[in-house]
């Protein structure tokens with residue numbers, strides 16, 4: 001049973017040990033109680049930080065009418081089971097009549113096994129939502145769906161308003177700051193981290209910087225790296241420090257390592273060129289040192305050229321790549337350029353109790369062109385924390401953008417734009433699961449049941465799990481079976497992709513010999529199964545009729561469309577083929593190998 005009914009205390013199965021005493025409960029207003037549990041939902045929403053790549057953070061706390069926590073859940077990664085589904089399972093019969101506290105409105109509310117359907121089926125009667133989903137195409141949908149099922153839905157800042165509620169709402173904004181940036185600007189959330197001496201230097205005048213801060217501070221830096229999609233340094237830092245930039249924090253997630261360099265005058269040998277565990281990307285000026293670009297590519301380093309290399313264009317590119325959170329770990333020159341471009345949103349300054357002196361020793365931010373103190377940027381929401389002998393000061397350069405929506409009226413109808421010709425073929429882009437049409441992605445949380453060679457059948461958590469595992473199928477080697485097992489038990493599609501790709505690279509002998517010939521068919525059978533198993537997905541696909549479907553991956557030139565349309569877009573093509581088949585337009589209807597779930 002998920003609930004411990006010790007008088008005045010509650011305890012969740014997740015072992016996180018959260019409780020609220022009856023006396024406290026009795027003494028607080030309803031707002032205080034709602035605020036407490038919303039804060040808790042926001043707190044657990046961040047539980048996967050450092051283990052998976054940044055994604056929208058969802059937490060759910062189910063509370064009985066007497067104020068006891070019956071179940072909790074959080075989203076582990078994109079494409080995994082919703083927080084609400086987990087909380088309802090943990091609460092069992094205690095869900096009935098309970099209040100669900102959600103830090104953010106759920107995204108997907110179509111079909112079964114979604115956050116909304118789980119709450120409805122479990123007979124939850126009230127839902128308190130910390131904030132509406134900030135992405136426009138998802139905003140309000142789940143709230144409307146829940147209300148239409150008769151649940152009372154109270155949204156903080158709309159249905160509930162007070163100082164204590166506003167503070168609780170802030171914790172919801174903070175835990176999804178990167179997503180809010182994605183919704184409100186064309187760049188990911190970025191933070192600048194640096195280590196300085198007490199006299200404000202990031203290195204000695206010689207350029208030597210290892211180390212300014214303590215082991216404890218550097219351990220915190222590893223955590224910050226682990227919570228990011230990418231870590232960026234400039235060319236000088238590579239030449240001077242030969243950094244590794246890995247997240248050695250004990251979590252599973254490793255960010256992409258990025259070097260920004262105009263000259264591409266980088267060493268032939270560097271720690272960052274070892275990509276056996278973590279990928280590296282070099283972003284540079286178009287045409288820079290073509291021969292060195294080839295050397296880097298031969299080592300497995302991705303090189304991306306820009307017409308004019310600058311932080312803003314790089315961040316816009318990273319936004320298109322679906323990244324949510326970026327850490328800048330560069331020196332003062334690049335930091336100043338990024339701040340001037342307006343792409344740095346937060347600063348983490350680690351201050352060590354040391355003096356190094358030196359008139360030529362660098363400071364963490366180079367020339368910004370300011371001449372009077374009144375021009376200085378004031379940091380907002382500043383926090384101070386002692387870490388070992390050092391101090392960490394963090395603060396925002398800009399307030400978190402306000403995602404407050406214009407609340408759509410109940411009977412609002414979509415205005416028709418007369419400039420749009422409905423007969424003109426349009427292009428529908430899809431990529432990350434939280435994008436519009438994100439359900440088309442292989443990483444979406446739709447399990448599929450596929451037949452096995454021995455006549456049985458297997459359920460795969462996502463098309464990506466099935467696709468990656470297929471690389472090793474039919475190979476009579478216990479190593480190949482191990483790979484399949486590891487991919488099958490991967491906790492998320494991104495983990496399945498990581499395991500599959502690294503096994504393929506490290507053990508090419510375990511990959512089926514005909515993989516390159518069959519991979520498109522394998523993908524097609526997985527997609528066919530997915531869209532046949534979920535009627536609402538099939539309808540969604542059919543509704544795109546007349547539009548070209550493109551996987552908007554700017555870097556995958558086989559499955560995706562590429563940055564400038566140079567990709568082969570096989571994923572989009574297969575979906576269009578499937579759509580034709582469903583529409584009965586295709587004469588080459590393939591035999592379905594999918595089993596009903």
Ligand SMILES: NC(=O)C1=CN([C@@H]2O[C@H](COP(=O)(O)OP(=O)(O)OC[C@H]3O[C@@H](n4cnc5c(N)ncnc54)[C@H](OP(=O)(O)O)[C@@H]3O)[C@@H](O)[C@H]2O)C=CC1
Nearest residue numbers: 194195202234235236237261262263330331332333334337
């Ligand atoms: N204590 C700390 O927290 C840290 C200290 N350091 C120290 O800082 C020093 C290096 O500092 P610094 O040279 O400022 O840092 P970086 O090397 O991080 O940044 C400057 C370099 O970035 C590249 N770059 C690309 N685009 C731009 C752009 N638009 N504007 C500016 N630079 C761009 C250039 O590389 P290219 O020349 O290849 O074209 C340029 O030389 C080293 O001594 C290092 O040890 C570095 C990081 C953190």
Ligand SMILES: Nc1c(N[C@@H]2O[C@H](COP(=O)(O)O)[C@@H](O)[C@H]2O)[nH]c(=O)[nH]c1=O
Nearest residue numbers: 195209211212213241243244245246329
């Ligand atoms: N010197 C300095 C930092 N420097 C940063 O760390 C990088 C080295 O990372 P790695 O090779 O992974 O250990 C280096 O290039 C620079 O970006 N960081 C800190 O927290 N404290 C310090 O004192």
